[in-house]
Amino acid sequence: MVHFPGGKRPKICLTRRWPEAVEARLRVSYDVTPNETDIPLDPAQLAEAIRTHDALCPTVADAITREMLSAPDRRVRIIGNFGVGFEHIDLAAAREFGVAVSNTPDVLTEATADIAMTLMLMAMRRAGEAERALRSGKWGGWGPTNFLGQSLAGKTLGLVGFGRIARATARRAGAFGMRIAYHSRREAPDMPPHAYFADLGALAAEADVLSLHAPGGAETRHMVDAALLARMPAHAVLVNTGRGSLVDEAALALALKERRIAAAGLDVYEAEPEVHPALLDLPNAVLLPHLGSATIETRTAMGMKVADNLDRFFAGEPLLDPVG
Incomplete structure (x- = not known):
């Protein structure tokens, strides 16, 4: 006592x-x-x-x-x-x-980094979409072109924010053979050979996976908007385990629907527990109920x-x- x-x-x-x-x-x-x-x-x-x-x-x-x-x-x-x-x-x-x-x-660093990798793998390998097909009885068996996703090996992971959770995610992604790049307010000289991008848009254009780890608040609200999504390659995946306010969810839903980016994995939402309704029916959106530290x-x-x-x-x- x-x-x-x-x-x-x-x-x-x-x-x-x-x-x-x-x-x-x-x-x-x-x-x-x-x-x-x-x-x-x-x-x-x-x-x-x-x-x-x-x-x-x-x-x-x-x-x-x-x-x-x-x-x-x-x-x-x-x-x-x-x-x-x-x-x-x-x-x-x-x-x-x-x-x-x-x-x-x-x-909560390690647990949240685990969820970032979970979302990355699920989105890249279309795991959520494939599981839903199996459970609904729509899976017709193995086929050479069924649910083709993307490998993490050899891809570039772009980390937005480079604090504890982002660094823990980088360690995990490195074990999968990913190249690491990051954007933050300042370069981290203790983290070579990771590539530093002072400009977020330039990082978005280079990353195969863009993973958000920035803090919330007015300065970062909707940092991922329609303009930034337009910079991302069509095969790219967005992952958010940071704050829901970082993403303009309406713009993201439209980009996913029009296949201007391949997929997204989200664990946080702007108006929790509400999720933007346009995201709910998208097969290329992996949605978790804020499990980062769970x-x-x-x-x-x-x-x-x-x-x-x-x-x-x-x-x-x-x-x-x-x-x-």
């Missing part, structure tokens, strides 16, 4: 259910309010939690606004975010009103990181993973 100044157990709200081991740890030291329904809270429920709890522990699905944080009867003093991305939290308002924010870096090991580690940050905050110590 963690002992806090004053001896009072802080009251914390979990906006979704967390792995059992994490919830059990939290209950030892905190008065925990879990979301028993495991359905995302609406804005009114989030605002109420901010007024009645010392800590709010949201996910990427929970928009924490200035209006919520500026409430005169706000009780929350820390937002322990369950995830790395924090564009759903108004950080400027959190700073202004003295609300600390933490996140969970490092622990392993028992990773989600447990994420929750434990939140718990570590809460322990330090309520003990009056610096956060391990401060944001903003």
